[in-house]
Structures are given as C-alpha cells and as structure tokens.
Amino acid sequence: MPRAEKALIAHIRTLAGKPRRGLVRGIGDDCAVLRPPAGHELVVTTDLMLEGTHFRRDWHPPDSVGYKCLARGLSDIAAMGAEPMAAFLSLGLPRDVRERGVDGFLHGFMRLAKQYGVTLAGGDIAESKGGIVADIMLVGSVPRGKAVLRSGARPGDIIYVTGALGESAAMLEQLMRRGKKAAKDGPASRHFYPDPRLEVGRYLRERKLATSMIDLSDGLSTDLEHICKESECGANIVADLVPMATGVGSRIALDGGEDYELLFTANPSKRIPIEIAGVPVTEIGWITKEKGMKLIEGTRARKLVASGWEHFGQGKSQNLFDADKNDKKKIKKR
Amino acid sequence: MPRAEKALIAHIRTLAGKPRRGLVRGIGDDCAVLRPPAGHELVVTTDLMLEGTHFRRDWHPPDSVGYKCLARGLSDIAAMGAEPMAAFLSLGLPRDVRERGVDGFLHGFMRLAKQYGVTLAGGDIAESKGGIVADIMLVGSVPRGKAVLRSGARPGDIIYVTGALGESAAMLEQLMRRGKKAAKDGPASRHFYPDPRLEVGRYLRERKLATSMIDLSDGLSTDLEHICKESECGANIVADLVPMATGVGSRIALDGGEDYELLFTANPSKRIPIEIAGVPVTEIGWITKEKGMKLIEGTRARKLVASGWEHFGQGKSQNLFDADKNDKKKIKKR
Numbered sequence: 001m002p003r004a005e006k007a008l009i010a011h012i013r014t015l016a017g018k019p020r021r022g023l024v025r026g027i028g029d030d031c032a033v034l035r036p037p038a039g040h041e042l043v044v045t046t047d048l049m050l051e052g053t054h055f056r057r058d059w060h061p062p063d064s065v066g067y068k069c070l071a072r073g074l075s076d077i078a079a080m081g082a083e084p085m086a087a088f089l090s091l092g093l094p095r096d097v098r099e100r101g102v103d104g105f106l107h108g109f110m111r112l113a114k115q116y117g118v119t120l121a122g123g124d125i126a127e128s129k130g131g132i133v134a135d136i137m138l139v140g141s142v143p144r145g146k147a148v149l150r151s152g153a154r155p156g157d158i159i160y161v162t163g164a165l166g167e168s169a170a171m172l173e174q175l176m177r178r179g180k181k182a183a184k185d186g187p188a189s190r191h192f193y194p195d196p197r198l199e200v201g202r203y204l205r206e207r208k209l210a211t212s213m214i215d216l217s218d219g220l221s222t223d224l225e226h227i228c229k230e231s232e233c234g235a236n237i238v239a240d241l242v243p244m245a246t247g248v249g250s251r252i253a254l255d256g257g258e259d260y261e262l263l264f265t266a267n268p269s270k271r272i273p274i275e276i277a278g279v280p281v282t283e284i285g286w287i288t289k290e291k292g293m294k295l296i297e298g299t300r301a302r303k304l305v306a307s308g309w310e311h312f313g314q315g316k317s318q319n320l321f322d323a324d325k326n327d328k329k330k331i332k333k334r
Numbered sequence: 335m336p337r338a339e340k341a342l343i344a345h346i347r348t349l350a351g352k353p354r355r356g357l358v359r360g361i362g363d364d365c366a367v368l369r370p371p372a373g374h375e376l377v378v379t380t381d382l383m384l385e386g387t388h389f390r391r392d393w394h395p396p397d398s399v400g401y402k403c404l405a406r407g408l409s410d411i412a413a414m415g416a417e418p419m420a421a422f423l424s425l426g427l428p429r430d431v432r433e434r435g436v437d438g439f440l441h442g443f444m445r446l447a448k449q450y451g452v453t454l455a456g457g458d459i460a461e462s463k464g465g466i467v468a469d470i471m472l473v474g475s476v477p478r479g480k481a482v483l484r485s486g487a488r489p490g491d492i493i494y495v496t497g498a499l500g501e502s503a504a505m506l507e508q509l510m511r512r513g514k515k516a517a518k519d520g521p522a523s524r525h526f527y528p529d530p531r532l533e534v535g536r537y538l539r540e541r542k543l544a545t546s547m548i549d550l551s552d553g554l555s556t557d558l559e560h561i562c563k564e565s566e567c568g569a570n571i572v573a574d575l576v577p578m579a580t581g582v583g584s585r586i587a588l589d590g591g592e593d594y595e596l597l598f599t600a601n602p603s604k605r606i607p608i609e610i611a612g613v614p615v616t617e618i619g620w621i622t623k624e625k626g627m628k629l630i631e632g633t634r635a636r637k638l639v640a641s642g643w644e645h646f647g648q649g650k651s652q653n654l655f656d657a658d659k660n661d662k663k664k665i666k667k668r
Contacts, residue, residue, distance in 0.1 A: 005645040024375060028564055029484050030413035030549055031377035031474070036370060041358060043365035046456060046471055048424040052463030079364035090382040090424075090469045095646070122380060127645045129386030130464010135424045137380055137471045140365070150363050215364055230362055311339040311461045312429070 002093045002102050005125055012089075015110050016120040021085050022141065023119050032121040034086060040141040042085075045076035047138075051131030053311075059175050059183050062104030064192040065134065069105075070112045072217065073138035074196035075260040079215040081148040081205025082140035084116055084198070089123035092133030105134070116198060148205050148264070153212040153231035155289040157265040160272055162197050162279045165220060166248030169256020190245075194260040199277035201262060209272060213264040219255045219308020223263055224293060231265075237285035237304060239297045254295070257309040336427045336436050339459055346423075349444050350454040355419050356475065357453050366455040368420060374475040376419075379410035381472075385465030387645075393509050393517050396438030398526040399468065403439075404446045406551065407472035408530035409594040413549040415482040415539025416474035418450055418532070423457035426467030439468070450532060482539050482598070487546040487565035489623040491599040494606055496531050496613045499554060500582030503590020524579075528594040533611035535596060543606060547598040553589045553642020557597055558627060565599075571619035571638060573631045588629070591643040 002008055012027065019026040025033035036042050049055065049069050060068075070087060077084045089109070093102065113120060118138070171191035174182035183192070197215075204210040212231055214223050220242070228235055237254075244253040265287055266272055272281055285296075293304035336342055346361065353360040359367040370376050383389060383403050394402075404421060411418045423443070427436065447454060452472070505525035508516035517526070531549075538544040546565055548557050554576070562569055571588075578587040599621055600606055608615055619630075627638035 002646050004647050008646070025481070025483065030410040030547075031379040031416065031481070033414075033476075033481050034376040034378060035478070036376065042368040042370065042376065042473075044368060044420070044422060044456065044471075044473065045365040046422045046424050046458050046469070048426055048458040048460045048467070048469065050426050050460055050462050050464070050467065053426075053461050076364040080367075082365065086378070088378060088380045088471065090380050092382055092384050092387075092467065093646075122378065124380050124382040124469075125645055126382045126384055127387050128384050128464065130384070130462065130467075133382070133384065133426065133464075133467050133469075135380070135382065135458075135467075135469040137378075137422060139376075139378065142367075144369070147359070147365070147367050149359065213364075311459055312336050312342070312427075313338050 001095050002097055003099055008125055012106065012120065015106055019121070020119050021117060023086050023121050026119060026121045032086065034139060036141050039144050041144050041147065043077060043080045043082045043140045043142055043147055045073055045138050047072040047076065047136050049134040059180050060192065062101045063108035066105035066108030067112050067193055069134045069136050070109050071194045071196050071260060073136040074116060074198060075215040075217065077138055077140040078196050078198045078201035079213050079262060080140065080142060081146065081201045081213065082142035083202065084118045084138060084140045086119050086121035086139045087113060088121055088137040090135040091123065091125050092128035094128050094131065097132060142205070146205055148210050148213040150212055150214050150227050150230035153227050153233055153265040153287045155233055155287050156268060157211050157287040158268050158283055159235060159237065159263070159265050159285040159287065160281050161220070161243065161261055161263050161284050162200055162281055163259070163261040164243040164245040165216070165259050165261065166253040166256045167191065167245035168194065168258040169252045170245065170248045191258065194258065196260060197262045197279060200279050203276050204264060209266050209270050210264040211266060213262055216259040216261045216263055217257060219257045220263065221254050221293070221304055222306040222308030225306040227263070227265065228291065228293060234288040234291045234293060235285055236288055236294045236296055236301065239295050241282065241284045243280065243282045255307040335429050336431055336433055342459055346440065346454065349440055353455070354453050355451060357420050357455050360453060360455045366420065368473060370475050373478050375478050375481065377411060377414045377416045377474045377476055377481055379407055379472050381406040381410065381470050383468040393514050394526065396435045397442035400439035400442030401446050401527055403468045403470050404443050405528045405530050405594060407470040408450060408532060409549040409551065411472055411474040412530050412532045412535035413547050413596060414474065414476060415480065415535045415547065416476035417536065418452045418472060418474045420453050420455035420473045421447060422455060422471040424469040425457065425459050426462035428462050428465065431466060476539070480539055482544050482547040484546050484548050484561050484564040487561050487567055487599040487621045489567055489621050490602060491545050491621040492602050492617055493569060493571065493597070493599050493619040493621065494615050495554070495577065495595055495597050495618050496534055496615055497593070497595040498577040498579040499593050499595065500587040500590045501525065501579035502528065502592040503586045504579065504582045525592065528592065530594060531596045531613060534613050537610050538598060543600050543604050544598040545600060547596055550593040550595045550597055551591060553591045554597065555588050555627070555638055556640040556642030559640040561597065561599065562625065562627060568622040568625045568627060569619055570622055570628045570630055570635065573629050575616065575618045577614065577616045589641040
C-alpha cells in the first residue's frame with residue numbers, strides 16, 4: 001500500500017524542493033501561486049495517463065510511467081514554443097500499489113523535471129478503486145503573442161518533422177506481440193523515455209520560423225489533420241520523405257502514436273536547419289489551399305486518412321487492455 | 335459508449351463557447367494561452383474525483399458529479415480570495431458509460447462554470463479501464479501579493495467559519511446506510527451541489543480581513559491542522575460555537591468532509607460581519623502560540639485530533655466502495 005496521504009504529500013513536497021521560476025508558492029496551500037515573467041503569457045496543458053489504456057504495470061517500469069507522464073505535458077509546451085514553469089500532478093493509486101512503485105514513478109518524474117527546471121507545484125492524491133491514474137498539468141510561459149499555434153499554416157508552407165517516426169508505436173506492437181520480453185530488449189526506446197523537443201520548439205519560436213506547430217502524440221496523419229483543420233487548409237505528404245526509425249514500416253510511421261516529435265510548417269522563404277539542438281529536421285510535404293490530406297507515393301497521390309489513436313474510435317485501436325486477450329491466447333497455444 | 339474522442343471534443347468545444355476573461359486561446363491547440371490581468375498573479379489548483387472513492391454512479395446523478403468536480407476546484411480558488419479564470423478537465427470514461435451520462439456530467443459542470451464566468455479552456459479525454467476519472471484544474475487570478483495563504487495565522491487571531499457544517503458528511507452517512515433512497519430524500523443537499531464561497535473569499539481578501547484561509551474539504555479538524563502547521567501555531571475551538579447543519583452531530587461537524595465552507599483567521603481588531611454575501615460567518619475559537627489543537631467543551635479542554643478524510647489513512651475511512659459490503663449485509667438481513 002502507498003504511504004498514508006499526509007506522509008506521501010510530505011515526501012513529494014521534499015522531492016519538489018523550493019519554488020523556482022516564477023513560482024511564488026508551491027505545495028502546501030489551497031492553490032499554488034505563479035508570477036509569470038513580465039510581458040509573458042501563460043500556456044497550460046493537461047495529459048491523462050491511465051493504467052491499461054496508456055501503460056501496463058507488467059510492461060512499463062514505474063520510472064518510465066512517471067517520466068512519460070511529465071514528458072507528454074512537456075511535449076505540448078514545446079509545441080507552443082514555450083518554456084515550462086510548473087507542473088501539477090494528480091495521482092490516483094490503488095491499494096495494491098507498493099511504496100516502491102510510487103517511489104519509482106516519482107523518481108522518473110522528478111528526473112525529467114530537474115532536467116528542464118520544472119517545479120512540481122501542486123496536485124492531488126486519492127485512492128483509486130480501478131487502476132493507476134496519473135494526470136499531469138503543466139504551466140509554461142511565452143512572450144506575449146508569440147505562442148506558435150496550430151492555426152497559422154498557409155498554402156505553400158513547407159511541412160517539417162523532427163526526429164524519426166514510429167519507434168514508440170513499433171515497441172508497443174512488440175509488447176502486444178511478445179509481452180514484457182520485448183520491453184527488456186529495448187529499455188532505452190523512445191516508447192519508454194521520449195525526449196520532449198523543448199529546445200527545438202524554443203529555437204523555432206525565437207527566430208519566428210514556424211507558422212504552425214503541433215506535437216506528434218496521436219500519430220502523424222491524425223496530428224497533421226489537426227493543423228489542417230485549425231488552419232483551414234489541406235496538406236500533401238511525400239511518403240518517401242517521411243523519416244522512419246530503424247526497422248519501422250510506413251504505416252506505423254504515418255499512424256503510430258507517441259512519437260512526441262514536433263510537426264511544424266514554415267514559409268518556403270525561411271531557411272530551416274537540417275538539425276536543431278542535435279535533432280534532425282526533415283521536409284516531408286507542403287500545405288495546400290484545397291482541403292484534405294494526400295500521400296504522394298512516387299508519381300501517384302492517394303487520400304491520406306487520419307488513422308492515429310482515437311479513444312472510443314471505430315477503427316483500429318492500440319488498446320493495451322484488449323491486448324490481454326491475445327496474450328492469453330498465445331499462452332494457451334504454447 | 336461515449337461519443338468517439340473527436341466528436342466528444344467538438345461537442346465540449348461548442349459547450350465551452352468563446353474564450354473570455356484573459357483566455358487568449360482555449361480548446362483546439364496543444365496548450366491554452368492565458369493572459370493574466372496586469373498586476374495580477376495566477377493561482378492554480380487541481381482536484382481529482384474517482385468513481386468509488388469520491389462518488390458512486392448509483393448514488394450520485396451525473397449532473398451532481400460534474401457540478402461537484404468544478405465546485406471542488408472553485409472552492410480552492412475561493413480560499414485564496416482569488417477570481418476564477420479558466421478550467422481544464424481531464425476525463426477518463428469507461429466504455430459502459432452512456433452518452434447521456436456524459437452529457438449530464440457536462441451539464442452540471444457547465445451550469446456552475448457559467449454561474450461564475452469560468453471558461454472551459456482545455457483538458458484531455460481517454461478511455462478508462464477502471465471507473466470514471468474526472469480531474470479538474472483551475473486557474474484564477476489575484477492582485478500581486480494579495481493571495482490569502484494558510485500560513486498567515488498569528489497567536490490571538492480569531493477563527494471563523496462560514497455556513498453550517500456536516501450536511502454533506504451526514505448525507506454520505508445516509509447513503510452508506512440506506513443506499514440511493516437517501517439521495518432521493520435530499521437532492522438539494524450540499525453533498526450533491528455545494529456552493530463554492532467565492533464571494534466570501536473575495537470580500538475578505540479585498541478588505542484585508544483574513545490573515546489565513548482554507549476551504550473545508552477534508553473536515554474541520556483536519557483542515558484546521560493544515561492552517562496550524564503552515565502558520566506554526568495551535569488552535570482552541572469552542573465546541574458549542576461550531577455551527578452545525580440541522581440534525582447533524584458534533585462528530586460529523588468536526589470531522590466530516592466536503593463542506594466546502596471557508597475556515598479563516600482574522601486579527602481580533604478587525605470587525606468581521608456576521609453575514610457575508612448572504613452566508614453566515616461564525617466565530618468558533620482562537621489561534622494559540624502553543625502548538626496542537628484543543629476542543630473546549632464547557633469549562634474543559636481536550637485534545638482535538640485531526641480525524642477527517644485521509645486517503646490510505648489508518649483510521650476511520652468513509653470509503654464509498656467498502657460501503658458496498660455493509661449494503662450487502664443489510665440486504666441479506668432483510
């Protein structure tokens with residue numbers, strides 16, 4: 001069982017340390033108090049992580065779950081070109097979670113928080129009658145009017161993506177096929193410890209290079225559709241240009257989720273470096289006036305359908321819980 | 335089953351309406367963008383609500399769950415003397431939740447949001463493999479340096495409480511004893527639709543009347559201990575002065591949770607009205623230099639132990655799930 005609530009909060013408060021970066025008051029009051037830098041606006045994001053939907057205790061070590069919980073929020077902050085300030089963590093814990101597991105989660109979380117100078121400023125703890133619940137809320141700051149939105153893409157803009165796609169979804173497929181053995185084979189995978197692209201986001205915002213930006217959480221096809229929808233435009237993607245992680249097929253690169261890379265657009269007059277802060281940046285297509293997304297393969301164009309992760313969707317689902325059934329079938333077969 | 339994720343987000347976005355009150359960008363981007371009023375700081379709070387721990391589907395109508403979800407966060411904002419600006423909602427929904435249930439939840443939530451001019455500015459939706467998960471994050475604003483903290487109580491300060499205590503915990507006890515029949519008998523109870531004391535909090539902050547403040551969520555004895563701890567002092571409470579809701583005993587008034595009234599301290603030189611914004615305000619004790627809490631009954635003082643709700647606590651627990659066992663026993667007896 002986890003520590004009693006008061007003891008756990010006291011423990012987290014010690015881990016969180018003194019308020020920094022515009023945080024006037026952290027854990028220990030009804031609310032945290034934040035003072036944004038002069039001339040700055042605040043950006044706010046939340047990301048919910050649920051056991052059985054986003055992770056499984058037998059596949060994902062507690063350290064990875066805590067790390068990813070924060071990384072997901074930081075990736076949203078990166079996609080605005082903003083600086084992270086403070087994090088808030090709501091934890092729902094079943095009684096059968098061990099203190100060691102909670103400590104592992106907090107270790108992964110705090111390790112990433114320290115790396116990016118984020119203070120854990122508050123949150124909530126409760127007993128969960130279902131699985132583990134971890135909801136992250138992140139507050140960042142950005143100079144007034146300078147946040148990079150999804151809505152700024154214009155026809156003719158070039159579409160870029162950072163890194164190589166599909167490593168995370170490919171690992172998930174391995175986990176679904178081979179169970180936790182797969183996890184042992186790839187502990188350093190981007191699936192377990194994705195690196196939020198904060199430096200890239202900041203670079204693009206500071207130099208006013210990006211007209212629109214989003215982070216890849218649901219999959220390239222689905223997240224590109226968000227940009228198209230908010231910018232009221234369409235997009236052409238050149239299949240051969242999409243950077244794929246080693247051993248990953250194009251379906252996973254286009255539709256696989258949890259890459260936590262940045263997808264952005266820029267006016268063709270801007271020179272975009274092929275590498276920013278050590279991360280490769282690749283041209284993969286362009287924005288069109290005509291709505292809808294197309295995938296160009298060789299000389300042929302076909303419709304690109306948003307086929308990434310959608311909760312309660314009718315299409316394919318990378319449902320971690322349903323994977324159980326397959327696991328069981330396999331065990332029986334052996 | 336709930337609507338598919340995209341359709342549900344589109345529905346919520348319509349309900350949320352246009353950004354207001356310092357919200358530059360609401361639902362539809364990686365982050366919301368907030369512009370706090372000039373000379374103001376931001377206050378931030380999160381509150382996690384889990385099925386089986388904080389509510390039960392058979393006891394609490396969806397409208398009440400949505401309403402309470404926001405009310406809990408607003409109550410924290412009230413306790414800082416702040417103005418609410420924007421809300422963020424993370425929802426984890428099991429597949430067996432009906433669209434009607436989700437709509438009921440959103441109806442209760444939006445009704446309270448509109449009452450206090452709060453914009454729903456973002457959040458997250460995911461499928462839950464356990465029960466319903468609703469995490470609320472609220473951002474408010476307060477003039478720089480003016481937030482009323484828990485840490486400002488000084489020896490000799492008078493302790494005040496708003497409203498009458500115990501109605502919510504008494505209803506919970508009825509629910510545990512009699513099941514959902516009890517809910518039908520008291521649908522307007524503060525247990526189902528608590529009114530956050532935002533006007534009272536603002537009144538006290540504007541006139542600099544309160545030295546410290548907290549909202550009563552875990553129970554008077556536990557929440558008073560938070561003030562004592564953060565202010566490094568003790569407290570004496572006069573049992574006969576504690577305002578109790580009709581038909582409520584002193585144990586429930588002192589230890590029962592979810593009152594969402596305000597507990598605050600003021601220098602004895604300040605004149606505190608006996609009613610603020612239509613809510614009664616009652617003197618119930620005073621702050622002492624000596625640490626520890628005492629309950630004065632007649633001419634005798636005994637130790638007051640923090641005995642309110644604590645998750646994973648060793649003491650009594652108002653665990654809604656465990657109540658099932660009692661319910662079943664009773665059904666067998668009949």
